[in-house]
Amino acid sequence: MAAPTNSRDAALSPTSGYSASVSAAAAAENVSLQYSLLLDHLIGDQRKSKDLNPTVMGALPSPQKTEEQKMIERGMESCAFKSLIACVGGFVLGGAFGIFTAGIDTNVGLDPKDPLRTPTAREVLRDMGQRGMSYAKNFAIVGAMFSCTECLIESHRGKSDWKNAVYSGCVTGGAIGLRAGLKAGVLGCGGFAAFSAAIEYYLR
Numbered sequence: 001m002a003a004p005t006n007s008r009d010a011a012l013s014p015t016s017g018y019s020a021s022v023s024a025a026a027a028a029e030n031v032s033l034q035y036s037l038l039l040d041h042l043i044g045d046q047r048k049s050k051d052l053n054p055t056v057m058g059a060l061p062s063p064q065k066t067e068e069q070k071m072i073e074r075g076m077e078s079c080a081f082k083s084l085i086a087c088v089g090g091f092v093l094g095g096a097f098g099i100f101t102a103g104i105d106t107n108v109g110l111d112p113k114d115p116l117r118t119p120t121a122r123e124v125l126r127d128m129g130q131r132g133m134s135y136a137k138n139f140a141i142v143g144a145m146f147s148c149t150e151c152l153i154e155s156h157r158g159k160s161d162w163k164n165a166v167y168s169g170c171v172t173g174g175a176i177g178l179r180a181g182l183k184a185g186v187l188g189c190g191g192f193a194a195f196s197a198a199i200e201y202y203l204r
Contacts, residue, residue: 079151086147087140094139098132146172146196162200169196 065073075081102108108127109119119127150168154160173192178185 079148079155082151083144083148087144090139090141090143091136093143095132095136097139098135099128101135102128102131142172142176145175162197162204165196165200166193169193 108131109124111117111119111123146168149171150164153167153171154164157164170189170193174185174189176192177188
C-alpha cells in the first residue's frame with residue numbers, strides 16, 4: 001500500500017486518524033489537569049490565605065480619634081461613670097422588686113390600729129410606692145458602692161478577674177453590716193463576698 005501523498009490521503013489514512021485521536025485525548029487531559037490545578041489553587045489545599053488587614057486590602061485607614069472622643073471614652077471607663085450606671089440600674093431594679101413584693105403582700109395598705117378595716121385603693125398604691133422607693137434607694141446605694149469599690153480595686157490590682165468582685169463584695173457587705181455592729185459587718189462581708197463569688201463563677 002502506497003503512502004499517502006496529499007492531505008486528503010492523510011486524512012483518510014487510519015494511522016493519521018489514530019494520531020489525531022491521541023492528540024485530542026492528550027489535549028483534553030491537559031486541559032482537565034490545568035483546570036484541576038486551578039481549582040486546587042482557588043479552593044483546594046494549595047489556596048493561599050490572605051491577610052484581611054484593611055491596609056493590605058487597599059481600604060482607607062481608620063481615622064484618628066479626636067480629643068473629644070478620647071475624653072468621652074475616658075469618662076465612660078471611669079469609676080464615677082460606672083458607679084452612676086450601677087446606681088441607676090439598682091434604683092430601677094429595686095423599685096420594680098419593691099413594687100412586686102408589695103403586690104403579693106396581703107398586708108399592704110392595712111392600718112395597724114384597725115387591721116379589720118379594708119384598705120382603699122389609694123392606700124394600697126401609696127404603700128406600694130413607699131416600699132418600691134425604699135427598695136430602689138437601697139439597691140441604688142448597694143449597686144453604686146459595689147461598682148465603685150470593684151473599679152477601684154481593679155485599678156489598684158491591674159487585673160480583671162473574679163477576685164475583684166469578691167473583694168468588692170466583702171467591702172460593700174461589711175460597710176452595710178457595720179451599721180448594726182461589728183458582728184453584722186463580718187457576716188455581711190462574708191455573705192456578700194460568697195454571693196459575689198457565686199455570681200462571678202456562674203457568669204464566667
